[in-house]
Amino acid sequence: MSGQLPEAGMELTILGSGSAFSEVGHNAGYLVDRRLLLDCGAPATSLLPAVGSSVGELEAIVISHLHGDHVLHLPTLLVARRLRHPEAPPLRILGPCGLRDHLKRVGETAFGEGLWQRIVTEEGPLCTEVEEWTGGQSDEVAGYRLRAFTVEHSPELACLAFRLERQGVNLGYTGDTTYCPGLLQLASSVDNLLCECTSFTGPAPVHLWRGEIEQLRRDAPEASLILTHLTERQPLEGALLAADGLTFTLRAGGQG
Numbered sequence: 407m408s409g410q411l412p413e414a415g416m417e418l419t420i421l422g423s424g425s426a427f428s429e430v431g432h433n434a435g436y437l438v439d440r441r442l443l444l445d446c447g448a449p450a451t452s453l454l455p456a457v458g459s460s461v462g463e464l465e466a467i468v469i470s471h472l473h474g475d476h477v478l479h480l481p482t483l484l485v486a487r488r489l490r491h492p493e494a495p496p497l498r499i500l501g502p503c504g505l506r507d508h509l510k511r512v513g514e515t516a517f518g519e520g521l522w523q524r525i526v527t528e529e530g531p532l533c534t535e536v537e538e539w540t541g542g543q544s545d546e547v548a549g550y551r552l553r554a555f556t557v558e559h560s561p562e563l564a565c566l567a568f569r570l571e572r573q574g575v576n577l578g579y580t581g582d583t584t585y586c587p588g589l590l591q592l593a594s595s596v597d598n599l600l601c602e603c604t605s606f607t608g609p610a611p612v613h614l615w616r617g618e619i620e621q622l623r624r625d626a627p628e629a630s631l632i633l634t635h636l637t638e639r640q641p642l643e644g645a646l647l648a649a650d651g652l653t654f655t656l657r658a659g660g661q662g
């Protein structure tokens with residue numbers, strides 16, 4: 407089980423800082439205070455022990471959208487939690503519309519219908535019912551005030567960004583997005599923003615690139631930026647770069 411939440415600050419550990427087909431990092435996965443996982447594209451089952459945690463410690467998993475680089479490891483993580491940490495309590499899992507069917511389809515494809523059903527249902531609840539959120543929705547999740555924002559990324563998928571807050575410390579996570587009203591609303595409401603930056607060299611279709619990050623710094627100057635979803639690594643003035651295995655300590659007003 408998880409330890410106590412830190413008295414002050416929030417720990418953000420990067421499991422995967424790479425974009426979908428990146429050669430500079432795993433796919434998306436971000437651990438908050440060892441208990442809440444933002445996206446599950448990275449092979450978290452093996453990466454969590456490398457940062458001193460485990461799938462058994464998680465209390466909630468929050469998914470931004472259903473592209474594979476953000477969600478494909480989730481079935482494996484759930485089976486691993488069931489088999490390796492059978493004592494762990496039910497997880498809270500939430501994400502955009504379609505997550506429930508997606509998880510069932512991918513889980514059954516990956517592990518077979520019989521095993522998946524047995525793992526997920528027949529041996530007791532592995533998770534609470536998968537919650538499908540929409541922009542504007544908020545709730546207390548694993549000790550955080552969590553709020554979802556609608557962002558524009560894929561015309562085929564519902565895509566969410568999130569804001570977490572606990573004891574005055576907040577973090578925004580863009581998921582994948584274009585430069586859209588939801589991104590600006592989120593960025594204007596946080597001190598710390600984990601922000602996708604898929605390209606440094608030119609506009610990236612349905613994603614953000616360096617030029618838009620520079621615009622975001624002007625439009626939301628209070629937000630300290632940590633850039634992720636990287637295809638390449640280049641310095642960008644006024645922003646930090648995520649890297650796999652790195653932990654940031656976040657405080658009110660920006661990173662510590």
Ligand SMILES: [Zn+2]
Pocket residue numbers: 471473559582
């Ligand atoms: Zn995407």
